[in-house]
Amino acid sequence: MFNKNFSGKRLNLLKEAMQKSGFDCFVCIQNPNxxxxxANSKISNGGFVIFVPLNSQPTLLASRLEGERAKKEVKNVEVEVLGENEKFEDKISSKILEVKAEKVCFDSLTLPQLKTLRKKLSKVQFECKPEILxxxxxIKDFEEVxxxxxxxxxxxxxxxxxxEFLRAGVREYEVAAEAEYTMRRMGAEEVAFKTIVASGFRSSFPHAGNTNKKVRSGEAVVxxxxxxxxxxNSNLTRTVFVGKPANLQKKVYKTVLEAQTKALKNIRVGMVGWEAxxxxxxxxxxxxxxxxxIxxxxxxxxxEVHEPPTLSTKSKEKLEKMNVFTVEPGIYLPKKFGVRIEDTVLLTEDGLKPLTRYEKEFYQ
Incomplete structure (x- = not known):
């Protein structure tokens, strides 16, 4: 899927940023960029570079392996396929010479790539500034939202x-499989990350993944x-209890829910990450x-699942209208259990609007 109008607007925003920084062209290597x-979700899995000159049209450079697919599926930018035995550095160098660029920015650049380019283009200034894109x-546009x-x-x-599938006796990976099948059936191209189903003491591990551990009655499950x-991508976390939760489990859960509710009601445009x-x-x-x-x-x-802005104790990033981020307080008691509640939200002039909406309550 692609949207020519949104692609054009995004390219114009990039060119404005390039002009402010004095770049003649921008080379994008990172798939998300x-x-x-x-504005095309089919450009993934490597094999592509997009070359954006300040004063002319962009070109999508494709490997020979991806060339035919790119020509068929990419309609809003010109596609050039690498020649036999041609490397991306060769094609990028020829494009830089073609537009007579003097200052070139990359979103990602390895030391070997830089050395190769400097050998070919000794008078050109190269910089790597991933923060530009x-x-x-x-700032998400309406198509992204x-x-x-x-x-x-x-x-x-x-x-x-x-x-609904969760119960005592099932294994963590079985719960994950049910969730992942539902996502694929509803049109997800893949899971955003490895699904976490963490029961009992494993729920105290923030990134526990899922294992063959059997869920037991009385356990918290993240x-x-x-x-x-x-x-x-989306991101959603709920903590539920199999059977009746113990008093400590209830206390921790209510604390996390209260903390999340406070943040959801009070985060505003103009705050910085540490304030949120x-x-x-x-x-x-x-x-x-x-x-x-922790x-x-x-x-x-x-x-990407993790991208700016960051909401943390040290973050000085200002929160802006049309930011999309997660709000996910958690408490993790070692060797006992953990509780995390997470939603994906959109920041507007009126505050946060939830994008994930699944209910939050005890399950007994």
Missing amino acids: IQYLT LNLRK KMLRKACRIADKAMKTAI IDLGAKFLGY DLLARKIVMEKGYGEYF HGLGHGIGL
């Missing part, structure tokens, strides 16, 4: 499936999942669990 600029991607909403609806449905839809983080962290600390909240409150999400 190429997908962003072409990351900063543009922080549309894709993110769909990815979040898929995640909501997958969470419902997982929780389910963290996400879908990728047309390139865009403190809204939730202060409640967790007041309840005596501060040392067990990660930031949230992270930006879009074409």
